[in-house]
Amino acid sequence: xxxxxxxxxxxxxxxxxxxxxxxxxxxxxxxxxxxxxxxxxxxxxxxxxxxxxxxxxxxxxxxxxxxxxxxxxxxxxxxxxxxxxxxxxxxxxxxxxxxxxxxxxxxxxxxxxxxxxxxxxxxxxxxxxxxxxxxxxxxxxxxxxxxxxxxxxxxxxxxxxxxxxxxxxxxxxxxxxxxxxxxxxxxxxxxxxxxxxxxxxxxxxxxxxxxxxxxxxxxxxxxxxxxxxxxxxxxxxxxxxxxxxxxxxxxxxxxxxxxxxxxxxxxxxxxxxx
Amino acid sequence: xxxxxxxxxxxxxxxxxxxxxxxxxxxxxxxxxxxxxxxxxxxxxxxxxxxxxxxxxxxxxxxxxxxxxxxxxxxxxxxxxxxxxxxxxxxxxxxxxxxxxxxxxxxxxxxxxxxxxxxxxxxxxxxxxxxxxxxxxxxxxxxxxxxxxxxxxxxxxxxxxxxxxxxxxxxxxxxxxxxxxxxxxxxxxxxxxxxxxxxxxxxxxxxxxxxxxxxxxxxxxxxxxxxxxxxxxxxxxxxxxxxxxxxxxxxxxxxxxxxxxxxxxxxxxxxxxxxxxxxxxxxxxxxxxxxxxxxxxxxxxxxxxxxxxxxxxxxxxxxxxxxxxxxxxxx
Numbered sequence: 296x297x298x299x300x301x302x303x304x305x306x307x308x309x310x311x312x313x314x315x316x317x318x319x320x321x322x323x324x325x326x327x328x329x330x331x332x333x334x335x336x337x338x339x340x341x342x343x344x345x346x347x348x349x350x351x352x353x354x355x356x357x358x359x360x361x362x363x364x365x366x367x368x369x370x371x372x373x374x375x376x377x378x379x380x381x382x383x384x385x386x387x388x389x390x391x392x393x394x395x396x397x398x399x400x401x402x403x404x405x406x407x408x409x410x411x412x413x414x415x416x417x418x419x420x421x422x423x424x425x426x427x428x429x430x431x432x433x434x435x436x437x438x439x440x441x442x443x444x445x446x447x448x449x450x451x452x453x454x455x456x457x458x459x460x461x462x463x464x465x466x467x468x469x470x471x472x473x474x475x476x477x478x479x480x481x482x483x484x485x486x487x488x489x490x491x492x493x494x495x496x497x498x499x500x501x502x503x504x505x506x507x508x509x510x511x512x513x514x515x516x517x518x519x520x521x522x523x524x525x526x527x528x529x530x531x532x533x534x535x536x537x538x539x540x541x542x543x544x545x546x547x548x549x550x551x552x553x554x555x556x557x558x559x560x561x562x563x564x565x566x567x568x569x
Numbered sequence: 570x571x572x573x574x575x576x577x578x579x580x581x582x583x584x585x586x587x588x589x590x591x592x593x594x595x596x597x598x599x600x601x602x603x604x605x606x607x608x609x610x611x612x613x614x615x616x617x618x619x620x621x622x623x624x625x626x627x628x629x630x631x632x633x634x635x636x637x638x639x640x641x642x643x644x645x646x647x648x649x650x651x652x653x654x655x656x657x658x659x660x661x662x663x664x665x666x667x668x669x670x671x672x673x674x675x676x677x678x679x680x681x682x683x684x685x686x687x688x689x690x691x692x693x694x695x696x697x698x699x700x701x702x703x704x705x706x707x708x709x710x711x712x713x714x715x716x717x718x719x720x721x722x723x724x725x726x727x728x729x730x731x732x733x734x735x736x737x738x739x740x741x742x743x744x745x746x747x748x749x750x751x752x753x754x755x756x757x758x759x760x761x762x763x764x765x766x767x768x769x770x771x772x773x774x775x776x777x778x779x780x781x782x783x784x785x786x787x788x789x790x791x792x793x794x795x796x797x798x799x800x801x802x803x804x805x806x807x808x809x810x811x812x813x814x815x816x817x818x819x820x821x822x823x824x825x826x827x828x829x830x831x832x833x834x835x836x837x838x839x840x841x842x843x844x845x846x847x848x849x850x851x852x853x854x855x856x857x858x859x860x861x862x863x864x865x866x867x868x869x870x871x872x873x874x875x876x877x878x879x880x881x882x883x884x885x886x887x888x889x890x891x892x893x894x895x896x897x898x899x900x
Binding site: 306307309310313314317318320321323324327335336337338340379380381383384386387391393399401402403404405406408409410411412413414415416417418419420421423437439440441442443446470471472475496499500502503506507519520522523524525533536537540543544547548551555559562563565 | 598608609613623695699701719724756866873874877
């Protein structure tokens with residue numbers, strides 16, 4: 296209570312003003328999603344009457360359920376595959392000394408940071424040879440062989456677990472595999488959860504990948520990619536477009552609110568250890 | 570320790586934790602290590618090492634995916650540096666995002682993190698509010714912004730009109746399209762803001778107290794206590810931000826597609842990239858157009874190799890400067 300003077304008032308005024316600016320776009324989008332096409336072209340910013348049917352109409356205008364299904368397939372399988380392949384690799388990099396570890400780790404960092412467009416062409420040629428272009432499989436299957444960013448992040452989490460736990464388990468007669476499954480994985484749960492959520496969001500939000508592989512086959516479009524093409528297909532109906540925009544945002548926002556603590560910890564982990 | 574020494578120790582009955590490490594145990598352990606690493610090793614070889622080498626090879630060929638690559642020496646590079654009509658435009662557009670968007674975004678993220686830290690609002694509602702936009706799928710936030718800023722009926726120009734201001738054409742004007750995306754980038758600064766916030770809160774309180782005792786004022790504390798403590802995180806955000814800006818694609822492509830009002834489907838994909846008037850044509854978009862709309866995979870590979878060279882320089886900087894990226898890591 297001691298220094299609620301002018302600077303306190305000033306700071307909070309700025310904070311509130313910025314807060315309003317930051318939340319305003321979301322409010323306008325939600326309001327517009329309840330407007331008819333004609334209303335969006337008028338000066339009014341408040342829906343009158345509220346056109347709730349935008350949210351059902353959008354499902355009949357485009358194969359939205361199918362696109363949501365594609366997104367779910369992509370995000371869930373990519374996440375599960377990534378965890379199966381990347382958790383063991385991250386554990387080894389964090390906790391076991393072996394020849395070549397430094398080279399391997401440096402390669403993973405470079406793979407993680409390099410723009411995907413650098414390797415896109417030969418990778419596309421490979422998938423084209425396998426006959427899988429036109430589907431989302433070229434974006435899902437590689438996760439069975441590890442994902443560089445996930446390995447990096449998981450390793451950072453494994454590093455925070457004291458080595459003594461693993462040593463104690465070894466003295467008790469655990470094999471290396473048991474050390475991983477019974478000691479390390481349970482202790483790294485928050486980190487694994489955060490990495491999984493990142494992967495899920497990354498796949499759900501992906502645009503470049505689906506553009507590359509599925510742009511000519513709308514049966515395989517994920518919902519984010521479908522949204523980018525929606526207005527082109529359906530002219531200027533901003534009400535419908537905003538309804539679909541809200542629908543694309545909802546799943547990630549819901550997941551975020553359920554996993555906020557784990558998630559924020561994960562973001563901090565990506566940068567703070569610099 | 571050698572096997573003989575191990576055996577000797579066991580015979581002598583020296584109690585040691587390494588007594589269980591027989592040669593067989595060590596072989597087993599090595600095999601398990603290798604098995605755990607195998608998927609990731611294969612992944613690196615197939616999706617990283619091989620494509621890098623293949624990109625360099627393709628860049629010396631003419632290749633359209635249908636007939637096999639045909640060796641043409643340096644002609645792709647010659648065309649890239651002397652004749653390609655749009656590569657300069659695209660490179661300059663990308664440079665704009667690197668040189669202007671990245672620093673502006675960092676400054677805003679730092680300001681808001683600083684406000685939150687000072688207002689003791691580091692947790693809960695305020696932090697979530699400023700972080701939330703970063704969470705929204707990029708395609709959705711771009712579509713939302715093109716709507717908000719659409720010249721005739723968008724809320725932004727409506728509100729500006731209330732103040733008697735005639736708003737610009739935003740995403741439909743070549744002079745305003747990049748600044749419009751800059752506003753979007755500021756709106757989604759949440760992920761780096763969270764990192765800055767954590768770093769600001771990590772600054773040891775005692776250092777501020779010591780500075781106060783020495784008679785430092787607010788500015789001096791900022792200059793001599795806060796900044797030295799957060800410099801590594803700032804640099805990290807700068808370098809990773811530049812690498813992200815080099816591959817800037819989604820926001821520009823979606824903004825062009827939605828603002829032009831044309832579908833971004835199939836064959837027409839390359840047609841409206843860059844709208845309005847090539848102002849949003851980024852380097853990676855140009856690579857995409859050449860490679861996947863015009864199927865000049867050899868030439869697109871030359872563009873990819875150039876992108877690799879530029880990124881590699883930044884990567885070397887990162888790898889040498891940041892502990893988290895060195896094998897010794899965060900110990």
